[in-house]
Amino acid sequence: MSEVKFSKEHEWVTISDDVATIGITKHATELLGDIVFAELPEKGTSVTKDGTAGVVESTKAASDVYTPISGEVVDTNQSIVDDPSKINNDPEGDAWFFKLKVKDLNEINSLMSREEYEKFAKESTN
Amino acid sequence: MYKTALYNLHKKFNAKFVSFAGYEMPIQYKDGIIAEHNLTREKSGIFDVSHMGQLFILGDDKLTDKLQEIFPTDLKNLSINQSKYSFLMNENAGIHDDLIITKISDGYMIILNAACKEKDFEIIKSKLGEDFKISLSKDLSLIAVQGPESKNLIEKIIPGVNKLKFMFGGDFKFNSNNIYVTRSGYTGEDGFEISINNNDVVKFVETLISLGSNLIGLGARDTLRLEAGLCLYGNDIDENTSPLEANLKWAISKNRINSNFPGAKKIQRQINEGVTKLRVGIKPEGKIIARESTKIFDENNNQIGKITSGSFGPSVKSPIAMGYVNNTYTKENTKIFLEIRGKKVSASVCKLPFYKKNYYKGDINVGS
Numbered sequence: 001m002s003e004v005k006f007s008k009e010h011e012w013v014t015i016s017d018d019v020a021t022i023g024i025t026k027h028a029t030e031l032l033g034d035i036v037f038a039e040l041p042e043k044g045t046s047v048t049k050d051g052t053a054g055v056v057e058s059t060k061a062a063s064d065v066y067t068p069i070s071g072e073v074v075d076t077n078q079s080i081v082d083d084p085s086k087i088n089n090d091p092e093g094d095a096w097f098f099k100l101k102v103k104d105l106n107e108i109n110s111l112m113s114r115e116e117y118e119k120f121a122k123e124s125t126n
Numbered sequence: 127m128y129k130t131a132l133y134n135l136h137k138k139f140n141a142k143f144v145s146f147a148g149y150e151m152p153i154q155y156k157d158g159i160i161a162e163h164n165l166t167r168e169k170s171g172i173f174d175v176s177h178m179g180q181l182f183i184l185g186d187d188k189l190t191d192k193l194q195e196i197f198p199t200d201l202k203n204l205s206i207n208q209s210k211y212s213f214l215m216n217e218n219a220g221i222h223d224d225l226i227i228t229k230i231s232d233g234y235m236i237i238l239n240a241a242c243k244e245k246d247f248e249i250i251k252s253k254l255g256e257d258f259k260i261s262l263s264k265d266l267s268l269i270a271v272q273g274p275e276s277k278n279l280i281e282k283i284i285p286g287v288n289k290l291k292f293m294f295g296g297d298f299k300f301n302s303n304n305i306y307v308t309r310s311g312y313t314g315e316d317g318f319e320i321s322i323n324n325n326d327v328v329k330f331v332e333t334l335i336s337l338g339s340n341l342i343g344l345g346a347r348d349t350l351r352l353e354a355g356l357c358l359y360g361n362d363i364d365e366n367t368s369p370l371e372a373n374l375k376w377a378i379s380k381n382r383i384n385s386n387f388p389g390a391k392k393i394q395r396q397i398n399e400g401v402t403k404l405r406v407g408i409k410p411e412g413k414i415i416a417r418e419s420t421k422i423f424d425e426n427n428n429q430i431g432k433i434t435s436g437s438f439g440p441s442v443k444s445p446i447a448m449g450y451v452n453n454t455y456t457k458e459n460t461k462i463f464l465e466i467r468g469k470k471v472s473a474s475v476c477k478l479p480f481y482k483k484n485y486y487k488g489d490i491n492v493g494s
Contacts, residue, residue, distance in 0.1 A: 033345070034160040036438035037413050037445070055467065058417045059159040059349060059438055062467075084413070088158075 006117035007068035023096040027121040032058040035087045040076040071100030130176035131324040146374035147240035149177040154343040163440040170275040172341035176267040179243025184233040185258040200379035201207045204229045209293045219389030220370035239359045267327035272317030279337045292485040314354025353439045355478030362434040370396040373405045407478040409446040416464045422462040
């Protein structure tokens, strides 16, 4: 499993062989508040880096979920659709959103390390 | 940006702030909207609503006559310390603001929405003329304490408040200063609203917290009022909707319908001929949330209305919404379709409120 990487849209991604697991960051859930709805991409669809690949809604507002990397959706986490509060409880663990068969492993190079992301998140909040 | 007298206390309790009607107000505290919503339904919640307007108009019977030319409410038969929900309307029966009028010993107190208060003040002042003293308070805070445990908590600080009936108020003391308390609120729960001097409000709220009540932000205030089927001014009612279209006919006093107040002719016509659109409750199917401005369609893809408020209802545990639909689609269980992110989602028209309220009306608790 690769080191976890982060996007400016507050998604995280880990890669194992050629399959990426993607979710939203703890920082994102703190900004959103209580999440009450999640919509995931359908299995078999192709998604493109920085394109929308889902929606989350909190009690306050709806937000798009973007994919930090391109590929074909091979699995989705239905448990967060059934119980969206899981996303608040374990956003960077059990509450992953979807898995992709990665199209181009090089795309991951443009993403941030945890340290870089934490700095970015702190600056964008202030 | 204005701040209320409780701003530093909100900060101390880790409030997240939003700008609302020119005020920096807490939208939530550290536990979040759903936890705060549930605390209010199950225990007790404190809401800082000091941004709302507290308008005082002093005068006697002549004032009552004059105010009846402004509001569609029977004020002559209002007893001292009794409150009524009412509207400030334009000539076309559009709603400038929805408000609560309370008769007090030397005149009337009117609680106004924050975003409307300056405008309301000017309208009411110009209609009243020079004969009556009118003032929008700058020295008073307004605190709502809501939820089933509130009456016992607040009785410890303000002995006697528990005797108040729903939509009645009275003069009390806190810290040996005068306060005015009404049994009312905006959550669908039993509760109180306390008008208290800015100098005493921090101590008052801190005392309530120490007794076990909890600060609640505007986020939960919105989900609570939506479940209770109550209108948010600017969303569910505005200058283009009449009280009849908003399904608030009950708030127009029966013995005033044929009298002369702004919008009376339109109200009379709508009573006789019906309305073309009506505010209804709406339940989307599944978990998807329909927000304000979502378009509503019939099964033949004709647009028949628009959502005006929508969120997740933490107590009913499903998405809920209110909106206006053409008058042939207002029957309970009518199937409608909501356009959300380009897709049509099925929904049904339902009764309001989503959450049944239980107000204190005297010796027994009567659901309304």
